[in-house]
Amino acid sequence: MYRYDEFDHSFVQARVAELRDQVERRMAGEITEDQFKPLRLMNGVYLQLHAYMLRVAIPYGTLSSRQLRMLAHIARTYDKGYGHFTTRQNIQYNWPALADIPAILDDLASVEMHAIQTSGNCIRNVTADHFAGAAADEVADPRPYAEILRQWSSVHPEFSYLPRKFKIAVTGSTRDRAAIQVHDIGLHLKKDAAGALGFAVYVGGGQGRTPMIAKKIRDFLPEADLLAYCTAILRVYNLNGRRDNKYKARIKILVHETGAEELTRQVESEFAHLRDTELKLPAADIRAIQAYFAPPALIARPEGDEIVRLARLDSKGFAEWVDQNVTTHRHPDHAAVTISLKGIGEVPGDATDSQMEAIADLAERYGFDEIRVSHEQNLILPHVARADLKAVYDGLVAIGLATANSNLITDIIACPGLDYCALANARSIPVAQDIARRFASLERQREIGELKLKISGCINACGHHHVGHIGILGVEKKGAELYQITLGGSGDENTSIGEIVGRGFPPEELTDAIEMIVDTYLALRLDASERFIDAYRRLGAAPFKEALYAREAKAA
């Protein structure tokens, strides 16, 4: 993985020193909250309902064991013994004292981490496929390009005060696991007919109060032009994006109001001026960054097949976990493991300090020292020999993280919601917990099959409800929580925005409504191979509306 050079170290240390001074001056009363707030936000320090919140950047979701241990140390020393992994592949601490933030940032800097640009109207943490470098269906590892974008966008003087925040996602596979079409810029790394690497470029996707699917404005951008083209996009946005209305300031609105064709023309025109400047990436520089992401030296472990076969016979739990949480690796003797942070009744995305340490140990022992955070709020061990899967499974059972529910209905994305978040209108976590308990039976979950359920506690859509096969949006109505259900959303290569199915449900009726939707699907699907999303696309909303609302329609 990427290692800081001297410049990176001194830059991050200087930023910590700067914030330490700002915090001291704030606590001494030398600067006001109005002066301090933008400074703390530039370093990921928010104020939530109960306390400050620190959001730490995990570039493209990649961690070493040493870094994960430090995240555990911070949770234990400065917080309440846990951290919350987010849909942006970051981690949030919910209870740090302002006075402790500089010490936390010192600890992070010691393992080459920081919280810079995790807030504010700048380019945020660049996200990537959590199976990058491991997936069997990958053209090339997208993370070197994410790292190049990270270096380019860190305190970029021209793009530090954009009209609004800006999020970039990169995938190296046709099967999109990074939801690139709901990002401000989505990059799909691919090869042209001659075998050269480049990107399909998508612009103007996003969720929030105005969900939009990104428009593809380039089918193939040579890798050397990545920074010149992204600069062109950002420049057009920075110049023309709306600053008069926060809710219309994202690039998706500019793309929508300008039209994709005209916007493409503007970007290409800007790009024409930039493509042969110092922004052109020399091949040697790209290869130098790629070297940091060189795949681990995987050796043949052909005994794995037999070990897995025997272990499956021996343990039903292991067999179910392999079926659900183990993903095909490009190397036949290896696999990528999804560690579900969605235990039944647990908080989606939360991990305790001791769980993080145990995962760091497993990664060190069996996983080439690498851990990933997925945007679906799980952790991944990307390179595990199949011969070691049983040992990893046993290790996860010991810490309560062997739930075999990856991609099933209880693998729920949920934002922190009104239990923590100052922006939320309704709770998300208890809703996720209640639904997970209702569908706790793994047998039933597997019968239902792949089903992405996503919950947001407000219109900002941190819980990605717009792209949930079943999405839930919490709102406040007459002082009480009410939940709207959307159906048919999807955040993959066939991205779609879910449609509101009808009137919302109070919390005590919501899980029944979800169950009604699932039962309707089960009754109408062609066979078990037709996933919920495919059945919805075939059937439309009508049978689900009928199931949910017919009785009251007749009564009225």
Next chain:
Amino acid sequence: MKVLTANRLIDGEVVWYGAAEAWIETIDTARLARDKASEEALQNVGKAALAANLVVDVELIDVELVGGRIVPTRLRERIRAAGPTNHLHHGKQARPDFVPVA
């Protein structure tokens, strides 16, 4: 009926302005404003405390009395007064002397 709430600057702890004219960590003995004049008085206390860098995010919130105890009208403020509903061992509700409103 209203009370004045904020987060303490140094650690973000949720506080209310108390009947005894100090910022307190539980809502039970918060000072109640039952009329416009008392609301204004509380607002001035809040402005002064913000200016003195004691607290941030100062707000007057609606409350009612339930069995003689102060209960915020909005769920958001009830959660601030108790702690996250999914983590009953965190926040004010984890304190040994915390008594939930029945």
